[in-house]
Amino acid sequence: xAAPELSIGPRTRGGQARETRARDKKPEKTxxxxxxxxxxxxxxxxxxxxxxxxxxxxxxxxGAGDPELSLAFVRRFQRVVFGVAVTVLGDPTTAxxxxxxxxxxxWRHAQVYxxxxxxxxxxxxxxxxxxxxxxxxARTSAxxxxxxxxxxxxxxxxxxxxxxxxxxxxxGLRRALGALPAGQARAVAMAGIYGMxxxxxxxxxxxxxxxxxxxxxxxxEKLRTAYLREDVGDE
Amino acid sequence: xSEQNGMSCGExxxxxxxxxxxxxxxxxxxxxxxxxxxxxxxxxxxxxxxxTGEEMLGLLPSREPPEGFESRVMARLGVTEPAADQSPALxxxxxxxxxxxxxxxxxxxxxxxxxxxxxxxxxxxxxGVTGSTSGGTGSTAAAPLREATLTSATHETxxxxxxxxxxPRWLYMGIDTHDTSxxxxxxxxxxxxxxxxxxxxxxxxxxxxxxxxxxxxxxxDVTGARITAEDGTVLATASFTSH
Numbered sequence: 001x002a003a004p005e006l007s008i009g010p011r012t013r014g015g016q017a018r019e020t021r022a023r024d025k026k027p028e029k030t031x032x033x034x035x036x037x038x039x040x041x042x043x044x045x046x047x048x049x050x051x052x053x054x055x056x057x058x059x060x061x062x063g064a065g066d067p068e069l070s071l072a073f074v075r076r077f078q079r080v081v082f083g084v085a086v087t088v089l090g091d092p093t094t095a096x097x098x099x100x101x102x103x104x105x106x107w108r109h110a111q112v113y114x115x116x117x118x119x120x121x122x123x124x125x126x127x128x129x130x131x132x133x134x135x136x137x138a139r140t141s142a143x144x145x146x147x148x149x150x151x152x153x154x155x156x157x158x159x160x161x162x163x164x165x166x167x168x169x170x171x172g173l174r175r176a177l178g179a180l181p182a183g184q185a186r187a188v189a190m191a192g193i194y195g196m197x198x199x200x201x202x203x204x205x206x207x208x209x210x211x212x213x214x215x216x217x218x219x220x221e222k223l224r225t226a227y228l229r230e231d232v233g234d235e
Numbered sequence: 236x237s238e239q240n241g242m243s244c245g246e247x248x249x250x251x252x253x254x255x256x257x258x259x260x261x262x263x264x265x266x267x268x269x270x271x272x273x274x275x276x277x278x279x280x281x282x283x284x285x286x287t288g289e290e291m292l293g294l295l296p297s298r299e300p301p302e303g304f305e306s307r308v309m310a311r312l313g314v315t316e317p318a319a320d321q322s323p324a325l326x327x328x329x330x331x332x333x334x335x336x337x338x339x340x341x342x343x344x345x346x347x348x349x350x351x352x353x354x355x356x357x358x359x360x361x362x363g364v365t366g367s368t369s370g371g372t373g374s375t376a377a378a379p380l381r382e383a384t385l386t387s388a389t390h391e392t393x394x395x396x397x398x399x400x401x402x403p404r405w406l407y408m409g410i411d412t413h414d415t416s417x418x419x420x421x422x423x424x425x426x427x428x429x430x431x432x433x434x435x436x437x438x439x440x441x442x443x444x445x446x447x448x449x450x451x452x453x454x455x456d457v458t459g460a461r462i463t464a465e466d467g468t469v470l471a472t473a474s475f476t477s478h
Contacts, residue, residue, distance in 0.1 A: 070314045074305045082300035084292055096301055103308045118289060125292040133257070156294040170293050177294065192288050193295070197258045213249065220252035220284055227287040 051076070055120035056113075062103075063110025074103055080121055081128045087152065088132035088194060098135060102128040133195035144194045146204055149186050152193070153177070176226030183207075184219035191216050242270040247277045255284030383473035385410060385462060393471040396460045410462055412470060415442035420470060425459040436465075 050058070050072035058076060061069020081102045086095035105127050106113075113123060157178035177185060183205075190196040190204065202212040247270045253259040254267045271278050309315075385394035385408070394410030408422060421436045437444050461472040 065314055067309075067315050070312065071305065071309060074308050078300050078304055078308070079297035082304070083297040084295050086298050087295045092301060096304060096307075099300060099304070100308050100311050104311055107312050107314075118286065122289050122293055125295070126289045129292050130257075155296045156291075170290060173287070173290050174294055177291070188291075191253065191256045191258045192291050195256075195258055197260055198253060213253065216256070216258075217249055217252045220255070220287065223291065224283050224287045227290055228283060 056115055059106065059110050059113060059120050062107050070107075073106075077103075077121065077124050081124055084125050084128040085132045088129065088136060094135060095132070098128060098131045101131050105131075129193075136195060144190065144196070144204075146186075149189055153185050153189055156189070172226045172229060173223060176223050180219050180222060184215045184222070187212060187215035188219035188223065192220075242266040244270075244274060244277055247271075247274070248280070251277065251281050252284050255281045256288050381475050383460065383475045385460070385471035385473045387413070387471050388469070394462070394473075396473045396475075398457060398460075398475060408460065408462075410439065410442075410444055410471065412439065412442040414470075417441065419465050420444070421463045421465065423461050423463065424457050425461065426456045427458050428456075431461075 050061075050068050053061075053069070053072070055076070058069050058073040062073045078099065082095060082099045085098040085102070086092055089095045089098065102124060106124055113120070157174055177188070180188065186205065187201050190201045191198070196204070198212040198216060199209055201207075201216070202209045205212065207215075247267055250259055250263055250267050254264065259267060271281065381398040383396045383398075384392055385396060387393050391413060393412050394408060396408040410420070416439075418439050419436050420439055422434045423431045424434055425431055457475060459472060459474040462470045464470055
C-alpha cells in the first residue's frame with residue numbers, strides 16, 4: 001500500500017480521490033492545533049518585515065491567524081493563485097471564488113503542510129488547480145478552446161527575466177515543455193492544466209484515442225526527466 | 236516489478252501519466268490503482284510524474300486578481316486585517332509586479348538565511364533549508380544575525396552575506412554579479428587580525444549563486460568577507476559592522 005499522503009487537494013493526485021469540497025460553508029479549522037511559538041513573536045524579535053519572511057513562515061502565520069502574516073501571505077501568492085484559476089476557468093468571477101477557496105483551504109490545512117513534499121507555491125497552485133478543474137468538470141461546455149492552447153503554451157515556455165528570477169527551479173521544466181513536439185505539448189497541457197481525459201483530447205484534436213494516450217505519456221515522461229534532472233541539481 | 240490485478244508494469248507505464256494528472260477514469264484507473272498497491276517501483280514512478288505535473292502548474296502565468304481581492308479573502312477567513320500603519324513594509328510587496336532581478340534574488344537569499352534561523356539549522360542542504368521546519372522557531376530566533384553587503388570595486392552592490400552567531404554558527408551568502416558569466420568563485424573571510432581564511436568555493440550560474448557553510452570560523456573574529464575569482468581577482472567585498 002502506498003505511504004499515506006496528506007488528505008488535502010494537491011496531495012491526492014496520483015490515484016487517490018480528491019477531497020470533497022465544502023463550498024459555501026463557514027470555515028471551520030479541523031487541522032492539528034497550532035502548538036509552536038507564536039509566529040509574530042519570533043518575527044518581532046528578529047525585526048524582520050513580514051514581506052521578507054520565508055513562505056513557510058507566512059504560511060505558519062496564516063495558520064495561526066496572525067493578521068499581518070496572513071495578509072502578507074495573501075499578497076505574496078494571490079497573483080499565482082488567481083493566475084492558475086483564471087487560466088483554467090477563463091472566467092474571472094468564478095476564478096476569484098476558486099482563488100478565495102484556495103486561501104481558505106491553505107488556512108485550514110496550514111499545520112499539516114509538509115515542506116518536504118514541495119514548495120508553498122506549488123502546494124497552493126495545486127490546490128487552486130484541483131478546485132478549478134472540479135468546477136470545470138461540472139460544466140457541460142468544452143474545457144478549453146483548442147485555439148487558445150498556443151498562447152497558453154507560449155506563456156508557459158516564455159523565459160523573460162521575471163520568470164528566471166521568480167522561479168528558477170522551473171527553468172528546466174519550462175525548457176523541456178518548449179522542446180516538446182507540438183502535439184505532445186498540447187496533450188500535456190490539456191490533461192495537466194485543463195484536466196481533460198485522453199478521450200476528450202482525442203475528440204478535441206481529431207486523433208485516435210491511442211494517439212492521445214501516447215502523447216500524454218511521452219510528453220510527461222520527457223518533462224519528468226527534465227524535472228528530476230533539475231531537482232537533483234538543486235540538492 | 237509486479238503483475239498483479241491484471242495490469243503489468245508495462246501496461247501501467249502506458250497510463251501512469253494519466254493517473255498522475257488525475258485524468259485516468261473507469262476500469263483503467265481502478266486497475267492502475269490496484270497495481271500501485273503492489274508495486275513500489277510504479278508507485279515511485281507515478282509520484283515523480285505527479286510532482287512534475289504540480290511543478291508544471293508553476294509555469295502558468297500569474298495574474299492580478301480583481302481589486303479588493305485580499306480584503307475579501309481576509310474577511311472570508313475571519314482574520315482582521317492589520318491597520319495600514321501597523322505593517323508599512325507590506326505595501327512594498329506591490330512592487331513585485333515588476334521586480335528587479337537583483338532585489339528579488341536578494342530577498343530570496345534573505346529568506347533562506349532567515350529560514351535557517353527560524354528552522355534551527357537541521358543540516359546543510361542549503362537549498363532545501365526552507366523545506367525544514369523540524370527545529371521549531373523558538374530557541375534560535377533571538378541569536379544575532381550579522382549581515383553585510385557585498386560590493387564591487389566600483390561600489391556596485393553584488394550580493395549579501397549573513398553570519399549567524401547562534402549555535403550552530405553558519406555563514407550564508409548570495410551573489411548576483413553584473414558579470415553574468417558562469418564561473419567558480421572562492422569565498423574568504425577576513426579576521427580581526429587581517430588574516431584571510433578561504434572557506435570554500437561555489438559556482439555562479441549566469442552571475443548568480445548562493446552558498447553556505449557551517450561553523451566557518453569563530454564569528455566574533457570575523458570582520459569581513461570577500462569573493463574572488465579562481466585566479467585571485469577580488470570580485471566583491473563586504474564588511475561586517477562591529478558589535
